[in-house]
Amino acid sequence: MHVTVDQNRCCSSGQCVLTAPAVFDQSEEDGLVLLLQDRPAEALHSEVRTAAAICPGGAISLSAGQEVGA
Amino acid sequence: MNTTDLNAADLLTIPADRGGCPFDPPPSYRKDTSVSQVSLWDGTPCWLLNGYREVRAVLTDSRFSADARHPGFPMLIPGRRELLTQKPSFLRLDDPEHSRLRKILTGDFLIKRVEAMRPGIQRIVDDTLDAMLAKGSPADLVAEFALPIPSLVICDLLGVPYEDHGFFQQRSQRLLDSTSPAGSVRQAVDELTEYLTTLAAKSTEEGGEGILGRLAARGDLSAEEIASNALLLLIAGHETTANMTSLSTVALLQNPEQADRLRADPSLIRGAVEELLRYLTIVHAGLPRVALEDVELDGVLIRAGEGVLCMLSTANRDEELFAAGSELDVERDARRHLAFGFGVHQCLGQPLARAELQIALETLLRRLPQLRLAVPFEELKFRTEAFVYGLRELPVAW
Ligand code: HEM
Numbered sequence: 530m531h532v533t534v535d536q537n538r539c540c541s542s543g544q545c546v547l548t549a550p551a552v553f554d555q556s557e558e559d560g561l562v563l564l565l566q567d568r569p570a571e572a573l574h575s576e577v578r579t580a581a582a583i584c585p586g587g588a589i590s591l592s593a594g595q596e597v598g599a
Numbered sequence: 600m601n602t603t604d605l606n607a608a609d610l611l612t613i614p615a616d617r618g619g620c621p622f623d624p625p626p627s628y629r630k631d632t633s634v635s636q637v638s639l640w641d642g643t644p645c646w647l648l649n650g651y652r653e654v655r656a657v658l659t660d661s662r663f664s665a666d667a668r669h670p671g672f673p674m675l676i677p678g679r680r681e682l683l684t685q686k687p688s689f690l691r692l693d694d695p696e697h698s699r700l701r702k703i704l705t706g707d708f709l710i711k712r713v714e715a716m717r718p719g720i721q722r723i724v725d726d727t728l729d730a731m732l733a734k735g736s737p738a739d740l741v742a743e744f745a746l747p748i749p750s751l752v753i754c755d756l757l758g759v760p761y762e763d764h765g766f767f768q769q770r771s772q773r774l775l776d777s778t779s780p781a782g783s784v785r786q787a788v789d790e791l792t793e794y795l796t797t798l799a800a801k802s803t804e805e806g807g808e809g810i811l812g813r814l815a816a817r818g819d820l821s822a823e824e825i826a827s828n829a830l831l832l833l834i835a836g837h838e839t840t841a842n843m844t845s846l847s848t849v850a851l852l853q854n855p856e857q858a859d860r861l862r863a864d865p866s867l868i869r870g871a872v873e874e875l876l877r878y879l880t881i882v883h884a885g886l887p888r889v890a891l892e893d894v895e896l897d898g899v900l901i902r903a904g905e906g907v908l909c910m911l912s913t914a915n916r917d918e919e920l921f922a923a924g925s926e927l928d929v930e931r932d933a934r935r936h937l938a939f940g941f942g943v944h945q946c947l948g949q950p951l952a953r954a955e956l957q958i959a960l961e962t963l964l965r966r967l968p969q970l971r972l973a974v975p976f977e978e979l980k981f982r983t984e985a986f987v988y989g990l991r992e993l994p995v996a997w
């Protein structure tokens with residue numbers, strides 16, 4: 530899984546941080562989404578999918594993404 | 600594509616009376632189709648959106664505007680268009696202005712920052728409950744518990760000095776009470792605005808606590824702008840959280856086996872609050888928007904200038920998303936609910952609302968295991984006429 534975020538679409542709801550704190554964070558200043566890792570381990574996929582589904586700005590995109598070197 | 604004209608259809612009263620069960624959305628909000636035509640009190644036609652998918656689609660589509668100054672914007676009750684100002688809060692503005700103003704406050708509602716507020720909220724909840732217990736059983740849970748908590752939390756958050764809490768709380772309660780006469784509401788708004796403007800000016804000179812202090816320190820906002828932000832937080836975050844607290848308490852008292860599950864495993868409280876938000880959907884009258892361009896939705900043509908109402912309450916019972924949606928199930932994964940809205944206007948205060956609800960409900964269940972209604976359920980006075988659903992009072996005993 531490959532994760533990307535688009536800060537231009539983010540409205541700082543914090544839903545992603547609440548749902549998948551190992552993958553998403555927020556900037557101190559204005560709460561915009563920060564990506565902590567773009568290829569989360571398998572065990573995190575389900576919560577990342579939930580985060581993408583409930584992000585009110587549609588700021589989180591997931592793609593199947595080839596593993597690097599694979 | 601269906602191109603029927605949006606003409607005078609079903610007259611819809613908003614907010615509407617609930618049918619049999621006070622927890623279920625009013626029957627008149629439920630239509631057979633996900634997009635249906637209704638007419639508002641003054642005969643204006645409007646589209647009613649019932650389905651989860653359609654509500655989400657509209658709330659994330661910039662071709663629909665939240666700016667009530669557009670002529671076709673749905674006005675749900677008489678007298679509202681006259682109240683419109685040329686300086687609306689960001690709740691009623693579109694991007695980019697909306698986003699510019701919202702960003703002034705987003706830093707105060709970071710998940711991390713709200714987590715750090717939990718011990719303070721716990722203290723407020725415990726003190727409020729102590730005071731209610733000291734007065735003795737029976738008590739009105741709305742006046743003694745549900746309302747004071749968000750009021751005290753917002754005072755702390757804004758940086759209102761402790762000695763002014765009484766003044767502040769009294770005015771905000773008058774402001775938020777739908778039975779207050781219009782003149783008294785206007786007076787409360789004026790007094791609060793004056794108070795907040797003075798406090799903001801003082802913070803600018805001497806430095807201050809909380810959001811008021813922080814906004815004053817930026818140096819680019821006038822005292823009036825700071826006061827209007829503070830007033831928006833007060834209005835948006837007070838009655839909503841209070842009504843969720845009292846309605847959730849009744850829902851749990853009516854479903855004692857679910858309350859028992861929460862007592863047995865307090866770690867369920869986070870998920871339970873999401874389910875209660877979904878099940879109760881207190882912003883029940885629907886979020887109004889107006890189409891800026893022609894848009895096709897579920898095969899229906901919505902024309903530029905036509906109004907739509909996004910019914911969160913029925914969307915949150917959509918069986919495609921929530922099986923057996925008219926039942927409360929505190930162990931359901933309800934995180935996809937729309938009780939805080941969706942899209943760029945999704946509730947700014949949601950992390951705080953969640954923390955307050957989780958702490959208030961967990962504390963109530965733990966400290967008052969004998970809590971019960973002091974009147975029969977049928978005699979409870981629900982506020983079907985208010986835009987934010989709730990209870991007028993909630994007599995409880997323990
Ligand atoms: C359970 C409690 C709450 C519920 C159910 C709730 C619900 C909502 C909903 C549905 C909206 C979207 C309105 C729209 O799109 O037209 C909203 C917006 C908003 N809420 Fe809340 N709210 C709650 C608590 C709070 C709290 C505690 C605060 C702040 C202290 C707050 C501040 C706001 C603000 C500032 C907005 C406007 C956001 C924007 O337009 O960008 N709310 N709320």
Ligand code: SF4
Pocket residue numbers: 534538539540541542543544545546553560561562580583584585586587588589
């Ligand atoms: S859920 Fe979406 S809108 Fe909310 S903070 Fe995360 S990326 Fe931003």
